[in-house]
Amino acid sequence: MKGKDQVISIDIGSTWTKGAVFDFSGSNATVVKRSTLPTTTDYLPRGVWSLIAQLLEFPPDFPREKWELPAIYFSSSAKGGLKIAVLGLVPELSLTIGRLVAWSSGAKITDAFAYKLTRKKVALLVEKNPDIIIICGGTNGGHEETNLHNAAEIAASDYDGTVLYAGNEAITDEITRILSGKKLIVTDNVMPDIGKFQGESTRSAIRDEFLTSIVKGKGLDELVKHFGTEPLPTPKAVLNLVKTIAHTQNSWEKMVVVDIGGATTDVYSHCQSIQNSEKIFLRGVEEPELKRSVEGDLGLRISSASLFEIIAKDPAGANINLDKDLENLENWVELLQEKPQLLPDNSKQKEFEQILAQTCIRQSIARHGGEIRQTWTPQGKVWLQEGKDLRQIPKIVFTGGYAAANSGVDLYEVAFPTSKPADPEKIKLIPQKPQSFIDVDYIWPLLGNLTGIYPEQTAKLAVSSLN
Amino acid sequence: MKPENIVLGVIGYDCHSVGNKILEVFFAEKGFNVTNLGVMVSQEEFLNAALETDARAIMVSSLYGHGEIDCEGLPQKSKEKGLDDTLLYVGGNLVVGKTPFAEVEKKFKGMGFDRVFSADVDLEKVVEILRQDLEKFAGKTS
Numbered sequence: 001m002k003g004k005d006q007v008i009s010i011d012i013g014s015t016w017t018k019g020a021v022f023d024f025s026g027s028n029a030t031v032v033k034r035s036t037l038p039t040t041t042d043y044l045p046r047g048v049w050s051l052i053a054q055l056l057e058f059p060p061d062f063p064r065e066k067w068e069l070p071a072i073y074f075s076s077s078a079k080g081g082l083k084i085a086v087l088g089l090v091p092e093l094s095l096t097i098g099r100l101v102a103w104s105s106g107a108k109i110t111d112a113f114a115y116k117l118t119r120k121k122v123a124l125l126v127e128k129n130p131d132i133i134i135i136c137g138g139t140n141g142g143h144e145e146t147n148l149h150n151a152a153e154i155a156a157s158d159y160d161g162t163v164l165y166a167g168n169e170a171i172t173d174e175i176t177r178i179l180s181g182k183k184l185i186v187t188d189n190v191m192p193d194i195g196k197f198q199g200e201s202t203r204s205a206i207r208d209e210f211l212t213s214i215v216k217g218k219g220l221d222e223l224v225k226h227f228g229t230e231p232l233p234t235p236k237a238v239l240n241l242v243k244t245i246a247h248t249q250n251s252w253e254k255m256v257v258v259d260i261g262g263a264t265t266d267v268y269s270h271c272q273s274i275q276n277s278e279k280i281f282l283r284g285v286e287e288p289e290l291k292r293s294v295e296g297d298l299g300l301r302i303s304s305a306s307l308f309e310i311i312a313k314d315p316a317g318a319n320i321n322l323d324k325d326l327e328n329l330e331n332w333v334e335l336l337q338e339k340p341q342l343l344p345d346n347s348k349q350k351e352f353e354q355i356l357a358q359t360c361i362r363q364s365i366a367r368h369g370g371e372i373r374q375t376w377t378p379q380g381k382v383w384l385q386e387g388k389d390l391r392q393i394p395k396i397v398f399t400g401g402y403a404a405a406n407s408g409v410d411l412y413e414v415a416f417p418t419s420k421p422a423d424p425e426k427i428k429l430i431p432q433k434p435q436s437f438i439d440v441d442y443i444w445p446l447l448g449n450l451t452g453i454y455p456e457q458t459a460k461l462a463v464s465s466l467n
Numbered sequence: 468m469k470p471e472n473i474v475l476g477v478i479g480y481d482c483h484s485v486g487n488k489i490l491e492v493f494f495a496e497k498g499f500n501v502t503n504l505g506v507m508v509s510q511e512e513f514l515n516a517a518l519e520t521d522a523r524a525i526m527v528s529s530l531y532g533h534g535e536i537d538c539e540g541l542p543q544k545s546k547e548k549g550l551d552d553t554l555l556y557v558g559g560n561l562v563v564g565k566t567p568f569a570e571v572e573k574k575f576k577g578m579g580f581d582r583v584f585s586a587d588v589d590l591e592k593v594v595e596i597l598r599q600d601l602e603k604f605a606g607k608t609s
Contacts, residue, residue, distance in 0.1 A: 089518060089519055090515040090518055090519055092511075092515055093515055093516070093519050094519055137519065138519055138520075138521065139502070139519050139520045141469065141470075141472060141500060141520075141521075142472060142519050142520035142521045142522075143518060143519055143520065143521040144521065191519070193502065194502050194504070194516045194519060194520060281505075281506070281507050283509070283512065284512075375480060376480070377480040377481065377482050377507070377531075378480070378481075378482075378531045378532075379482040379483075382480075382482065382507070384507070
């Protein structure tokens with residue numbers, strides 16, 4: 001029945017547990033079967049076992065001891081996923097880099113504070129109970145005082161998660177002493193020099209931490225024992241996929257992926273941060289080639305209230321013309337708050353859904369990309385760039401439930417209809433007329449789990465499955 | 468003794484990069500740990516970099532004659548950022564025209580800079596003064 005080159009990939013989300021059987025026996029990988037069940041939040045493995053039975057078409061009374069399972073890989077964002085708080089020194093420098101590292105590890109950021117912690121901020125921080133608190137800031141041999149202060153504040157608090165120190169390495173010994181009562185991990189400084197991004201050692205420590213302690217207590221350790229494989233945070237799976245595609249597929253070295261969800265809109269990009277030119281000067285941090293950003297106020301269900309606030313501030317920008325429409329949209333959003341599983345079923349509701357999604361796309365891409373402004377100097381015209389330059393991106397992929405339901409629609413074109421006459425002095429660094437694709441089978445997060453074993457075939461299938 | 472951290476850059480919309488490179492190499496050879504922010508550096512960038520690196524001195528260059536307007540307020544913002552122990556040096560062609568250097572120095576010291584240098588100053592002399600100033604500072608705080 002099942003070939004030996006078949007594998008199962010599962011993603012345990014906060015609401016839905018999704019899975020698929022893939023066949024890697026031929027030169028082109030294929031999707032054999034795909035299934036979705038509600039996530040059993042009280043005990044995650046129960047839903048996973050039911051899903052596996054469905055995927056492999058086992059009869060309901062078939063005892064589990066007799067199941068013959070192919071290799072199974074999985075990811076999880078259940079119970080809020082991987083939660084990280086970031087403490088940095090200067091908002092534009094170390095705190096920015098600390099946030100980029102946390103996001104590119106697949107985490108959800110619960111808090112991000114600059115400078116010294118006050119007691120009030122400590123209380124806020126601890127209340128959200130992040131899995132990891134990252135303390136960064138200070139270049140190597142640079143600023144010390146704030147990290148020592150913040151470490152002491154955390155040491156004195158009743159926070160019982162993991163503290164990850166990724167700041168000025170010169171004070172590592174003192175930090176280790178101050179936090180001796182807590183679970184502490186020390187990694188390389190995320191910003192060894194001004195504006196320099198160095199995230200690899202911190203990212204790998206976060207991954208190890210996710211596996212050793214965070215997986216426990218959510219029932220995932222049982223799955224690890226049975227499958228013999230370790231889970232990834234869901235966004236990390238997508239990051240792995242983007243990286244693998246960029247490295248193996250022709251004409252896909254530069255790309256953007258937008259994942260429009262119920263609670264957040266995530267944007268992933270793969271390209272150089274700045275285009276080489278003697279006339280462009282970078283301000284602040286040089287962002288990494290592979291970047292993820294998460295917008296907690298842009299989501300189609302749980303975050304639709306904050307999304308509505310953004311639309312209400314600028315209805316014309318969201319293509320809403322009548323006051324009455326705005327009121328109706330507000331009612332619809334209120335309804336979504338009460339019943340997040342609701343789907344639009346008449347043309348007006350579909351239009352509202354589209355307005356909400358467009359705003360998610362427009363805002364999240366604008367925030368992910370940087371900005372460049374023209375300025376005149378006595379030596380001539382130059383450009384000052386902040387953030388990442390996405391103008392060179394030729395391809396953009398939309399994933400998530402909304403995207404899958406809108407196959408055939410150019411979602412980028414819809415979100416950015418007519419390029420307004422650009423302000424020549426100040427330009428948003430967003431893609432210019434990119435080719436739009438949709439993950440119609442909604443399999444990208446699942447494929448992300450498989451890049452470690454079948455990198456090229458997985459990347460090829462991901463690209464060819466797009467519409 | 469660990470090397471002292473200093474932050475270096477050309478302020479404002481000034482693109483003169485040659486002198487900036489010379490200063491970087493020179494101070495590094497003299498044993499300083501140099502963070503060079505390059506050309507077209509804003510006041511905020513100087514202060515943020517000094518904060519992250521715990522710099523003992525900020526060395527501001529200006530070659531294009533608009534130094535006065537670019538530097539205005541930097542010493543005050545430095546205090547606001549809590550960089551009370553960071554020396555502020557400025558040097559170059561700070562104003563347009565042939566204003567006598569004594570007047571230029573008076574103006575920039577009045578703005579709150581610790582030291583003011585002309586474009587043709589001997590760099591050896593600058594290092595000597597910097598070391599003396601740092602020693603004085605160290606004596607004060609310890």
